[in-house]
Amino acid sequence: MGTACTNMVLRQEDFSLAAVYDPFANEKQLNELPQYAGNSVRVYSDKAALVKEIDADVWIDFSRPDAAYENTRFALENGMRPVIGTTGFSSKQLEELTNYSKELGLGGLIAPNFAIGAVLMMEFAAKAAKYFPDVEIMELHHENKLDAPSGTAIKTAELIYEVRGDHPQGHPEEKELIEGARGADYHGMKIHSVRLPGLVAHQQVQFGSAGEGLIIRHDSYDRDSFMNGVALSCRKVMEIDRLIYGLENFL
Amino acid sequence: MGTACTNMVLRQEDFSLAAVYDPFANEKQLNELPQYAGNSVRVYSDKAALVKEIDADVWIDFSRPDAAYENTRFALENGMRPVIGTTGFSSKQLEELTNYSKELGLGGLIAPNFAIGAVLMMEFAAKAAKYFPDVEIMELHHENKLDAPSGTAIKTAELIYEVRGDHPQGHPEEKELIEGARGADYHGMKIHSVRLPGLVAHQQVQFGSAGEGLIIRHDSYDRDSFMNGVALSCRKVMEIDRLIYGLENFL
Amino acid sequence: MGTACTNMVLRQEDFSLAAVYDPFANEKQLNELPQYAGNSVRVYSDKAALVKEIDADVWIDFSRPDAAYENTRFALENGMRPVIGTTGFSSKQLEELTNYSKELGLGGLIAPNFAIGAVLMMEFAAKAAKYFPDVEIMELHHENKLDAPSGTAIKTAELIYEVRGDHPQGHPEEKELIEGARGADYHGMKIHSVRLPGLVAHQQVQFGSAGEGLIIRHDSYDRDSFMNGVALSCRKVMEIDRLIYGLENFL
Amino acid sequence: MGTACTNMVLRQEDFSLAAVYDPFANEKQLNELPQYAGNSVRVYSDKAALVKEIDADVWIDFSRPDAAYENTRFALENGMRPVIGTTGFSSKQLEELTNYSKELGLGGLIAPNFAIGAVLMMEFAAKAAKYFPDVEIMELHHENKLDAPSGTAIKTAELIYEVRGDHPQGHPEEKELIEGARGADYHGMKIHSVRLPGLVAHQQVQFGSAGEGLIIRHDSYDRDSFMNGVALSCRKVMEIDRLIYGLENFL
Known part of the structure; x- marks a missing residue:
C-alpha cells in the first residue's frame, strides 16, 4: 500500500x-528508484530525523x-x-x-476500509432496509478466500440489522432439499458466499418487495x-x- | 390504480x-362486487354526498x-x-x-412516482455521483415503450447533473463505428435505452472509478x-x- | 394453462x-365466453364425442x-x-x-419444461462446464417457494455433473463463519437459493476461470x-x- | 503474450x-532471468539454429x-x-x-481470439437467436477504448444476423428524446457501448421474449x-x- x-x-x-518514511529503506531519495526518476523527495528510515527536517x-x-x-x-x-x-x-x-x-x-x-464505493454500498443498504425489510446479500470472491461470509458482508448485515431488527425471511415452511441452499442466516437475513477463480471482490445487496426489487452492488478490482x-x-x-x-x- | x-x-x-369514490360506480356498497364480499364499505358517485356522511x-x-x-x-x-x-x-x-x-x-x-425503490435509486445515484463522476445509465423496458430515454432515466440524469455538472466521459478520441453506439449524451453522461419483450421497467445506474464500480439497480414488475x-x-x-x-x- | x-x-x-376439451365445461361453444366472442370453436366435455366429430x-x-x-x-x-x-x-x-x-x-x-430459455440455459451450462469446471448456481424465486434449491437448479447441476464429475470448489481450508454461507454442495458445485418478494423465477449459472467469467441467466416472468x-x-x-x-x- | x-x-x-524463440533475446538460457531460475530451457534468437537442435x-x-x-x-x-x-x-x-x-x-x-469464454458466448448467442429473435448487446469497457462498438460486439452481431436476418426491434413509432438513446443499429439489433474507468472488457447479450429473458455474459479481467x-x-x-x-x- x-x-x-x-x-x-x-x-x-x-x-x-x-517525504516518505520506510524503516527498511536503503534509499535516501525517492529518485534513486527508477520509476520515480525526477521526484526529488527525501526518504527517511528514522521518524525522529524526519520530523526535524520536514x-x-x-x-x-x-x-x-x-x-x-x-x-x-x-x-x-x-x-x-x-x-x-x-x-x-x-x-x-x-x-x-x-x-x-x-x-x-x-x-x-x-478507517478499516477506504473503498468509497464499499462504504456507500453499506450506507445505501442500511437506508434501503427501512423500506425494504426483505433482503439477501450475495458476496463473490476469488477462490482463495478463506472466510465465508466476507467481513464486508457481515458488516453490511449488522448495519441492516440495526435498522430492521429480526425478520424471518422465506416461507415459514420452506425446506432445504440440500443443506445450506438458503445460505447463512443472520437474524433472518440470508447471506450467500460465491467463490470462483477470476473473481476479485464483489458484493450485491438485493432487496425485494411486492412488484419491485432494488439492488446495490459494489465491484472491487484492485487496491x-x-x-x-x-x-x-x-x-x-x-x-x-x-x-x-x-x-x-x-x- | x-x-x-x-x-x-x-x-x-x-x-x-x-369510503370509495367513483363517479361512474353502479354499486352503493363495495360488497356488491364478488371479490369484496364481506367488506361493507359505502361507494359514492357523488363527492358532496360522501363528505356529508363520511x-x-x-x-x-x-x-x-x-x-x-x-x-x-x-x-x-x-x-x-x-x-x-x-x-x-x-x-x-x-x-x-x-x-x-x-x-x-x-x-x-x-407525487409523480410512488415506487419507493425508484425514488431511493435516484437519491442514492445523486449521492454516489459526488464521489464517482463517471456514470452511465442503462434503462430497460418492454418493447412497446415509445420514448427513449425513459422519464425516470432523464430525471436521474438531471439529479446527477446537479451534483457533478458537465463532465465529458469516454476517451476524447473515441469513435463510433456505428452511429449511436455510445448512447444518448446528457452533459457528458451516457444513457442507453434497451427495449425487449418480456421486460417491464428496469434501470441500472453504473458508476466507475479506478479499480472499482458501483451499481444501483431498480426493477419494477407491476403496479x-x-x-x-x-x-x-x-x-x-x-x-x-x-x-x-x-x-x-x-x- | x-x-x-x-x-x-x-x-x-x-x-x-x-376444438377444446374440458371435462368440467358448461359451454358448448368457445364464443359463449365473452373473451372469445367471434371464435366459433366447439367445446367438448366428452373425449369420445370429440373424436367422432373432430x-x-x-x-x-x-x-x-x-x-x-x-x-x-x-x-x-x-x-x-x-x-x-x-x-x-x-x-x-x-x-x-x-x-x-x-x-x-x-x-x-x-416435456416437464416448455420454457425454451430455461432449456437453452441448461444446454449452454452443460457445454460451458467442459471448459469451465468451476461453477456456482444462484436461483432466485418469490418468497412463497417451498423447496430449495429449485427443481431447475438441481436439474442444471445434474447436467453439469455429467460433464465435469466431482470437483471440489473453493479453498480446501475455507471456513464458514456462519453455517450455510457457501450454499448447498452438489458434488463440489455450490447452489444458492434466494427468496424475495417481487421475484418470479430466475437462475444464474456463473462460471469462473483465470482472468475471466461466463454467466448464463434465465428470467421467467410468467406462464x-x-x-x-x-x-x-x-x-x-x-x-x-x-x-x-x-x-x-x-x- | x-x-x-x-x-x-x-x-x-x-x-x-x-525452447523459447525471441529475435531480440540477450539470454541463451531461460534461467538467466531471475523469475525462471531452475528452468534450463534454451532461448534462441535465430530460427534456423533452433530447428537444428530442437x-x-x-x-x-x-x-x-x-x-x-x-x-x-x-x-x-x-x-x-x-x-x-x-x-x-x-x-x-x-x-x-x-x-x-x-x-x-x-x-x-x-485464431483471432483465444478467450474460450468469449467464443462460447458468441456460439451460445447465435444458437439462442434461433428462438429469441429480439436481442440487444451491451458491451462495457475501460474508458480508454477508442472504438465503439467493440470488435467482439460486432462479431457477435454478425453471427446473430446470420441466424435471424433483418428484424426491426422496438416499437415502430419509438422516438429518441435524446439522439443515440437506442444505441447503434445493426440490421435492427441494437448495440450499446459503455465506457467507464475500473472496467476491463465485458459483454452482455440479452434476449427477450413474451414472459422470459435470457442473458449470456462474458467478463474478461486480464490476458x-x-x-x-x-x-x-x-x-x-x-x-x-x-x-x-x-x-x-x-x-
Missing part, C-alpha cells in the same frame, strides 16, 4: 509529497497494527494529521488517541480503489479538529 | 377504508389530471389530507394548493410496487401540516 | 383451433398426472400427435407410450414464457414419427 | 517447454502480423504444428497455409484468460491433420 499511496499523492495536483500537514499510514498506534500518536505529537488504514486498534487505544487529538485540535481519520478514499480523507482531515473513526463520516 | 389502492387500504391493519383522515387519488386539481382542493376543504398520484399539475396550481394547505395546517402529498409508497405516504401526511411535492421528502 | 394454450393456438397464423393433427395437454397418461394414449389411438406438459409419468409409462407411437409412426412430445415452446413443439411433432421426451430434443 | 505463453507451458503437467510438436506464436505468416510457414516446414494468435492474415495467405498443412498432414490453428484457450489448442492440433481457423472449431 505504501507504493500505491506514494503514487496517489504524486498524482494529485493540489497535494505535495513532503513539515507536513498529513501523515498517511497503512503499516502493521503493532506500529500503527505508535505512529498515529507520533504524527499527532508532531502536528501532522493522521490518515490511518490499519485495523486492529483496541477501543481503549481509539479513545485515547481521539482525546489526545481533541486536546491538540488536530483532525485525523482511522487502486482505496486511493480515492485516501485522497478524500487527506482533504477532509484538514477541516476538522479531532480524530474520527470510519470513512462513512466523510461521505 | 383505484382497485390497487382499495386493496392496499384493506390489507393494512392500521388503516380503515372509510369522516376521513386521508383522500387517496390517482385520477386524471383534469379532475385531480379539483379533487385535491375538495379534499383539503373537507379536512382530508390528499395523497395524489397524478402528474401534470402546473406550478401555479401546486403553489396555490400548497398555500391553501398551510392556511389549514393540513398535510398532504402530490403493486407503488402501493408501499402510497401506504407510507398516508401515514406521513398525518404528521405534517402542509402539502409537499415528491415522495423523496418522506424517505 | 388451458387458457394460455387456447390463446396461443388462436394467435398463431398457421394454426387452427380444432379431426386434429395435435393434442395439447397440460392436465393432472392421473389424467395425462390416459389422454396421451387416447390421442395416439385417435391419430393425434400428443404435446404433453404434465410431469410424473413413470419410466414404464413413458416406454410403453413411446413404443406405441413407433408402431403408429406418430410424432409426439412429453406466457411456456407458449413459445408449446408452439414450436406443435410444429416439430408433425415432422417426426415417434414420441420423444424433453424439449431439448427440438432445440 | 510471450511471457504469458511461457508461463502457461511451464504450468501444464503434460507439456514440456522445448524437436517440438507445437509452435506457439503471438508475434506481429508481418512476422506471423513467415513463422507459420516455417513451423510447418519443420514439422511443428502452429498455434497462432496473430490477426491480419489475408484470405490468400490462409488458403495457402491451409493447403500446405494438408499436404504435410499437420494440424494447426490460427490470463487467453491461456486456457492456447493450452486447449496445443492439445487439439495434435489430433487433426490440417490447419484450421478459429477456436470455435475446437469447442
Whole structure:
C-alpha cells in the first residue's frame, strides 16, 4: 500500500509529497528508484530525523497494527494529521488517541476500509432496509478466500440489522432439499458466499418487495480503489479538529 | 390504480377504508362486487354526498389530471389530507394548493412516482455521483415503450447533473463505428435505452472509478410496487401540516 | 394453462383451433365466453364425442398426472400427435407410450419444461462446464417457494455433473463463519437459493476461470414464457414419427 | 503474450517447454532471468539454429502480423504444428497455409481470439437467436477504448444476423428524446457501448421474449484468460491433420 499511496499523492495536483518514511529503506531519495526518476523527495528510515527536517500537514499510514498506534500518536505529537488504514486498534487505544487529538485540535481519520464505493454500498443498504425489510446479500470472491461470509458482508448485515431488527425471511415452511441452499442466516437475513477463480471482490445487496426489487452492488478490482478514499480523507482531515473513526463520516 | 389502492387500504391493519369514490360506480356498497364480499364499505358517485356522511383522515387519488386539481382542493376543504398520484399539475396550481394547505395546517402529498425503490435509486445515484463522476445509465423496458430515454432515466440524469455538472466521459478520441453506439449524451453522461419483450421497467445506474464500480439497480414488475409508497405516504401526511411535492421528502 | 394454450393456438397464423376439451365445461361453444366472442370453436366435455366429430393433427395437454397418461394414449389411438406438459409419468409409462407411437409412426412430445430459455440455459451450462469446471448456481424465486434449491437448479447441476464429475470448489481450508454461507454442495458445485418478494423465477449459472467469467441467466416472468415452446413443439411433432421426451430434443 | 505463453507451458503437467524463440533475446538460457531460475530451457534468437537442435510438436506464436505468416510457414516446414494468435492474415495467405498443412498432414490453428469464454458466448448467442429473435448487446469497457462498438460486439452481431436476418426491434413509432438513446443499429439489433474507468472488457447479450429473458455474459479481467484457450489448442492440433481457423472449431 505504501507504493500505491506514494503514487496517489504524486498524482494529485493540489497535494505535495513532503517525504516518505520506510524503516527498511536503503534509499535516501525517492529518485534513486527508477520509476520515480525526477521526484526529488527525501526518504527517511528514522521518524525522529524526519520530523526535524520536514513539515507536513498529513501523515498517511497503512503499516502493521503493532506500529500503527505508535505512529498515529507520533504524527499527532508532531502536528501532522493522521490518515490511518490499519485495523486492529483496541477501543481503549481509539479513545485515547481521539482525546489526545481533541486536546491538540488536530483532525485525523482511522478507517478499516477506504473503498468509497464499499462504504456507500453499506450506507445505501442500511437506508434501503427501512423500506425494504426483505433482503439477501450475495458476496463473490476469488477462490482463495478463506472466510465465508466476507467481513464486508457481515458488516453490511449488522448495519441492516440495526435498522430492521429480526425478520424471518422465506416461507415459514420452506425446506432445504440440500443443506445450506438458503445460505447463512443472520437474524433472518440470508447471506450467500460465491467463490470462483477470476473473481476479485464483489458484493450485491438485493432487496425485494411486492412488484419491485432494488439492488446495490459494489465491484472491487484492485487496491487502486482505496486511493480515492485516501485522497478524500487527506482533504477532509484538514477541516476538522479531532480524530474520527470510519470513512462513512466523510461521505 | 383505484382497485390497487382499495386493496392496499384493506390489507393494512392500521388503516380503515372509510369510503370509495367513483363517479361512474353502479354499486352503493363495495360488497356488491364478488371479490369484496364481506367488506361493507359505502361507494359514492357523488363527492358532496360522501363528505356529508363520511369522516376521513386521508383522500387517496390517482385520477386524471383534469379532475385531480379539483379533487385535491375538495379534499383539503373537507379536512382530508390528499395523497395524489397524478402528474401534470402546473406550478401555479401546486403553489396555490400548497398555500391553501398551510392556511389549514393540513398535510398532504402530490407525487409523480410512488415506487419507493425508484425514488431511493435516484437519491442514492445523486449521492454516489459526488464521489464517482463517471456514470452511465442503462434503462430497460418492454418493447412497446415509445420514448427513449425513459422519464425516470432523464430525471436521474438531471439529479446527477446537479451534483457533478458537465463532465465529458469516454476517451476524447473515441469513435463510433456505428452511429449511436455510445448512447444518448446528457452533459457528458451516457444513457442507453434497451427495449425487449418480456421486460417491464428496469434501470441500472453504473458508476466507475479506478479499480472499482458501483451499481444501483431498480426493477419494477407491476403496479403493486407503488402501493408501499402510497401506504407510507398516508401515514406521513398525518404528521405534517402542509402539502409537499415528491415522495423523496418522506424517505 | 388451458387458457394460455387456447390463446396461443388462436394467435398463431398457421394454426387452427380444432376444438377444446374440458371435462368440467358448461359451454358448448368457445364464443359463449365473452373473451372469445367471434371464435366459433366447439367445446367438448366428452373425449369420445370429440373424436367422432373432430379431426386434429395435435393434442395439447397440460392436465393432472392421473389424467395425462390416459389422454396421451387416447390421442395416439385417435391419430393425434400428443404435446404433453404434465410431469410424473413413470419410466414404464413413458416406454410403453413411446413404443406405441413407433408402431403408429406418430410424432409426439412429453416435456416437464416448455420454457425454451430455461432449456437453452441448461444446454449452454452443460457445454460451458467442459471448459469451465468451476461453477456456482444462484436461483432466485418469490418468497412463497417451498423447496430449495429449485427443481431447475438441481436439474442444471445434474447436467453439469455429467460433464465435469466431482470437483471440489473453493479453498480446501475455507471456513464458514456462519453455517450455510457457501450454499448447498452438489458434488463440489455450490447452489444458492434466494427468496424475495417481487421475484418470479430466475437462475444464474456463473462460471469462473483465470482472468475471466461466463454467466448464463434465465428470467421467467410468467406462464406466457411456456407458449413459445408449446408452439414450436406443435410444429416439430408433425415432422417426426415417434414420441420423444424433453424439449431439448427440438432445440 | 510471450511471457504469458511461457508461463502457461511451464504450468501444464503434460507439456514440456522445448525452447523459447525471441529475435531480440540477450539470454541463451531461460534461467538467466531471475523469475525462471531452475528452468534450463534454451532461448534462441535465430530460427534456423533452433530447428537444428530442437524437436517440438507445437509452435506457439503471438508475434506481429508481418512476422506471423513467415513463422507459420516455417513451423510447418519443420514439422511443428502452429498455434497462432496473430490477426491480419489475408484470405490468400490462409488458403495457402491451409493447403500446405494438408499436404504435410499437420494440424494447426490460427485464431483471432483465444478467450474460450468469449467464443462460447458468441456460439451460445447465435444458437439462442434461433428462438429469441429480439436481442440487444451491451458491451462495457475501460474508458480508454477508442472504438465503439467493440470488435467482439460486432462479431457477435454478425453471427446473430446470420441466424435471424433483418428484424426491426422496438416499437415502430419509438422516438429518441435524446439522439443515440437506442444505441447503434445493426440490421435492427441494437448495440450499446459503455465506457467507464475500473472496467476491463465485458459483454452482455440479452434476449427477450413474451414472459422470459435470457442473458449470456462474458467478463474478461486480464490476458490470463487467453491461456486456457492456447493450452486447449496445443492439445487439439495434435489430433487433426490440417490447419484450421478459429477456436470455435475446437469447442
